């Protein structure tokens with residue numbers, strides 16, 4: 001078997017929650033084994049597949065938990081992706097849910113009127129709404145965001161991210177991801193692709 005084809009391991013914080021949901025916290029099998037040998041993680045579950053080196057053979061880890069807790073209280077980074085995630089990939093003017101590739105950003109108070117690029121002034125918008133609003137103040141065009149924009153907490157983003165199942169889910173991961181795994185049955189048998197890729201159709 002090609003070594004590069006081994007599946008990744010789901011990485012949990014020391015409290016057994018995934019480090020992140022979206023994208024899901026996954027480590028390559030190489031990084032996983034390295035972390036096991038450095039004693040940074042506990043193996044929670046294993047694949048049937050074995051990995052061998054000249055000196056040893058061991059089952060491939062499928063779920064790992066960090067031994068040391070990484071605090072999640074930080075303020076999330078103000079990034080394009082996190083704005084979409086906060087707004088649940090939904091245009092904040094017409095309430096349409098779209099894949100990231102079809103969304104744009106709107107400055108509620110336009111930049112030309114002194115509006116800043118900050119959590120409290122930037123929202124996800126579809127192109128037609130963005131064009132319609134253009135450089136106008138919300139009152140002037142009667143276009144108000146569905147939710148008043150504000151900086152989210154890490155927990156809010158994690159919670160929103162939970163709604164978007166990854167392309168590939170090994171059955172050993174389900175217990176740590178979702179309470180109701182039945183909802184996800186259709187994604188369970190997909191081949192492993194790229195854990196970081198975001199399929200547009202999972203967003204609809």
Ligand SMILES: [Zn+2]
Nearest residue numbers: 091094126129
């Ligand atoms: Zn819209």
